[in-house]
Amino acid sequence: MSLLRLTNVSKAYRKTPAVSNIDLDLMSGVVGLLGPNGAGKTSLLQMITGFLRPDTGNISIAGHDIATDRGLLAARRQLGYVPQHPQFFVQWTVKSFLLHLAQLRDLGNKAACLARTEECLSLVGLTEKRNAKIRTLSGGMLQRLAIAQAMLNDPTMLILDEPTAGLDPEERLRFRHLITQIAAERLILFSTHIVEDIEQTCNDVIILQQTTRYHGNIQALIAETIAAGAVWDCQHTAPLAIDHRRIISSMPQAEAMLSRIVGPPPAHVQATPATSIGLNEAFAWVLNPELALQERSHGGN
Ligand SMILES: Nc1ncnc2c1ncn2[C@@H]1O[C@H](COP(=O)(O)OP(=O)(O)O)[C@@H](O)[C@H]1O
Ligand SMILES: [Mg+2]
Incomplete structure (x- = not known):
């Protein structure tokens, strides 16, 4: 199921x-x-x-x-849920906050709730912060506290x-x-x-x-993007006159710029199809298929 x-x-x-x-x-x-x-x-x-x-x-x-x-x-x-902007009672300690939520969610008697609180603190690496006020935590610690509260009910x-x-x-x-x-x-x-x-x-x-x-599957998508010939490495001296969303990266080299682009390369630019790509390129290709095709009329390969 x-x-x-x-x-x-x-x-x-x-x-x-x-x-x-x-x-x-x-x-x-x-x-x-x-x-x-x-x-x-x-x-x-x-x-x-x-x-x-x-x-x-x-x-x-x-x-x-x-x-x-x-x-x-x-x-x-x-279900456990960590919202985009989690809310905390910032004056509470880490432990009392989790214990309170465990009790609200009806996770058994106080001893059971305390035990689960400690387990979740340990899971996210906040055991040493159990008695700290929430307002003293760093952004990363707050994120882990949010995950801990989402894990309370296993x-x-x-x-x-x-x-x-x-x-x-x-x-x-x-x-x-x-x-x-x-x-x-x-x-x-x-x-x-x-x-x-x-x-x-x-x-x-x-x-x-x-x-x-x-x-x-991510690897399948990457393979599909390569097979479609969607990604090109271009060597150029003048700026590429294409939609900026097509340009994945640009690196200055000794005599020219090396840019990786999605979609067909412009005419008169030295370009080779990229064979080693990541999800970044595939993502740009999936989101902008019309961009990849749009400039084909000017493109040469
Ligand atoms: N409460 C709301 N009232 C009106 N428009 C909203 C509301 N929440 C989200 N939107 C709009 O719905 C679209 C999707 O938003 P959202 O789901 O927050 O996207 P994401 O999380 O991917 O950034 C956006 O155009 C956003 O402006
Ligand atoms: Mg969002």
């Missing part, structure tokens, strides 16, 4: 569509939800967690239809909305490590606009831009 199933889910804000016709069927593993700002990631995750009602479509979690009160309650028992499905936003490189590494550690036999769905975080943590990616633009 699938853990998370969406059929034809759509949501508009005052008639402006934000999320359209999403079908999804997920079991377990770490799945990245990748999309630029405004792509609809938060709206989609809020619908999955039951905080936002879809205009159309159905969402079920472990077979529970979350449109019904009973279904939502049953689904929430299996969820089968963990949803994180932009968990790496604002983290420094060290905290970012730590986050990846933590995700890998808690991934076993769970579904982790996390959104980001940062390609590297997906590339180094997930096998599968959902690329969202209002609708699902791609869903599947």
Whole structure:
């Protein structure tokens, strides 16, 4: 049975569509939800967690239809959620905050709640901070506290909305490590606009831009992008007269610039098809197929 199933889910804000016709069927593993700002990631995750009602479509979690009160309650028992902007009681200590949430969620008597609080603190590496006031924590520690609260009920499905936003490189590494550690036999769905975080943590990616633009294996997408001949390395001395969204990177060299672009190279530019690419290039290609084609009329290869 699938853990998370969406059929034809759509949501508009005052008639402006934000999320359209999403079908999804997920079991377990770490799945990245990748999309630029405004792509609809938060709206989609809020619908999955039951905080936002879809205009159309159905969402079920472990077979529970979350449109019904009973279904939502049953689904929430299996769900952990880290919202994009988590709220904390900043005057509380780390431990009293988690204990309070454990008790609110009905996770047994006080001893059981205390035990689970300590387990979750240890899981995210905050044991030593248990008696610190929340307002004294760094951004990375707050992020880990948010993950700890989402793990209290030992969820089968963990949803994180932009968990790496604002983290420094060290905290970012730590986050990846933590995700890998808690991934076993769970579904982790996390959104980001940062390609590297997906590339180094997930096998599968959902690329969202209002609708699902791609869903599947990352390596398969990269292979597909290479096979389509979508990415080129250009050597040029004058600036490339193409849409800036097509330019993945530019590096000055001794005598010329070396730029990697998506879509056909302009005429009279020395270009070779790229054979070693990453998700960055594939992402640009998936999101901008019209760009890749648009300038073909001027292009030569
Ligand atoms: N409460 C809201 N009212 C009106 N428009 C909204 C609201 N929330 C989001 N939107 C719009 O819906 C689109 C998707 O937003 P969001 O789901 O936050 O995307 P993301 O999380 O990918 O940045 C954006 O165009 C945003 O401006
Ligand atoms: Mg968002």
